Amino acid sequence: MEDNKALLIEVFGESSEDEQSPSKNESPPNHCWERIEEIEGLWLCRDFLSPQQQSSLISAIQEERWFTEASHNQAMRFGDLPAWAIELSASIHEVVLSSNYAVDDGKDEPCPFPPDLLWREPLFDQLIVNVYHPGEGICAHVDLMRFEDGIAIVSLESSCVMHFSSVEGTISDVESNKIPIHLTPGSLVLMSGEARYAWKHEINRRPGFQKWEGQEIHQRMRTSVTLRKLRQVD
Ligand SMILES: O=C(O)CCC(=O)C(=O)O
Numbered sequence: 001m002e003d004n005k006a007l008l009i010e011v012f013g014e015s016s017e018d019e020q021s022p023s024k025n026e027s028p029p030n031h032c033w034e035r036i037e038e039i040e041g042l043w044l045c046r047d048f049l050s051p052q053q054q055s056s057l058i059s060a061i062q063e064e065r066w067f068t069e070a071s072h073n074q075a076m077r078f079g080d081l082p083a084w085a086i087e088l089s090a091s092i093h094e095v096v097l098s099s100n101y102a103v104d105d106g107k108d109e110p111c112p113f114p115p116d117l118l119w120r121e122p123l124f125d126q127l128i129v130n131v132y133h134p135g136e137g138i139c140a141h142v143d144l145m146r147f148e149d150g151i152a153i154v155s156l157e158s159s160c161v162m163h164f165s166s167v168e169g170t171i172s173d174v175e176s177n178k179i180p181i182h183l184t185p186g187s188l189v190l191m192s193g194e195a196r197y198a199w200k201h202e203i204n205r206r207p208g209f210q211k212w213e214g215q216e217i218h219q220r221m222r223t224s225v226t227l228r229k230l231r232q233v234d
């Protein structure tokens, strides 16, 4: 338990009310947000987790012992998320708030996560951790409608290119109109609105599909953490 607490503090800093906390007076890092102009509602924060935070997050995932057998490559949790995932959600909330974009007034201004999603409780209650070996990816899809709007993906380990394609596109124009997004380790993707409903996303790691700036990306293991909120059915 103490180990767990120490790990959380190492990953996300001291979040208690402790006045003695040395991190209290440090100003939070200034995160850099990128809006993907072609796709409404798609935002990228490349420097979301520092290298040290990334390795601590990987350790926290490993401590869950979900992937002890080589055949296991996906773990899902609903409802009560592990403490590290709750902290990760809180960090996402904070990094959106700390952006220079409007998050609590006029709805017309673009911002990384619309206020109605940012302030919902809980922000996320469903978690997927995907582990991909080199060459493995995920087919083009729109996330299931059983999940609400507002999806977060944190990338760890290998870089990759995620492609977005319009749901409406005809088969002949889909390939040429795909929008590539470079996901570096520690980056955070937020999808809402059109990005979540009107665009499919995919990661094709077969040879020839993972090019960035003319270079084929050297593939390693990749881990991703996806956070979503289940739609209420009444
Ligand atoms: O691994 C990723 O980055 C994407 C995962 C994803 O799209 C999903 O689980 O729905």
Ligand SMILES: [Fe+2]
Residues within 6 Å of the ligand: 141, 142, 143, 201
């Ligand atoms: Fe997805």
